[in-house]
Amino acid sequence: MSDCLFCKIAAGEIPSAKVYEDEVCLAFRDIDPQAPTHFLVIPKAHIGSVAEITPENAPAIAHIFQVIARTARELGLDSYRVVSNIGAQAGQSVPHLHFHVLGGRDMTWPPG
Numbered sequence: 001m002s003d004c005l006f007c008k009i010a011a012g013e014i015p016s017a018k019v020y021e022d023e024v025c026l027a028f029r030d031i032d033p034q035a036p037t038h039f040l041v042i043p044k045a046h047i048g049s050v051a052e053i054t055p056e057n058a059p060a061i062a063h064i065f066q067v068i069a070r071t072a073r074e075l076g077l078d079s080y081r082v083v084s085n086i087g088a089q090a091g092q093s094v095p096h097l098h099f100h101v102l103g104g105r106d107m108t109w110p111p112g
């Protein structure tokens with residue numbers, strides 16, 4: 001999508017602090033980190049949110065979770081949280097599917 005922030009980051013049109021990249025997805029550090037380690041993993045193809053996961057794009061999502069596990073391990077995390085906000089009420093501010101990966105501090109539950 002031409003006016004999508006994360007599509008532009010995926011295409012390299014807007015710079016990001018990349019921690020992993022392949023043909024399917026990109027992982028980069030969140031601009032407003034909420035934990036000592038906080039990165040986002042996005043599909044390069046535009047998907048609006050978890051609510052738009054389908055049988056057709058599900059292989060990319062499975063791949064992204066493998067990337068999350070491997071990248072978290074490589075960044076030294078052995079305990080971390082994976083979050084995806086869906087819709088404005090849940091706090092989604094960028095309408096391109098992204099998984100937050102947060103670690104390096106104690107977490108509370110339930111999230112606010």
Ligand code: DGP
Nearest residue numbers: 016028029030031032085091092093094
């Ligand atoms: P959410 O609120 O769940 O949609 O998360 C969006 C996240 O994206 C938020 O934690 C801040 C981050 N973010 C927004 N704009 C940029 C940007 O231009 N670069 C980077 N690296 N992160 C961004």
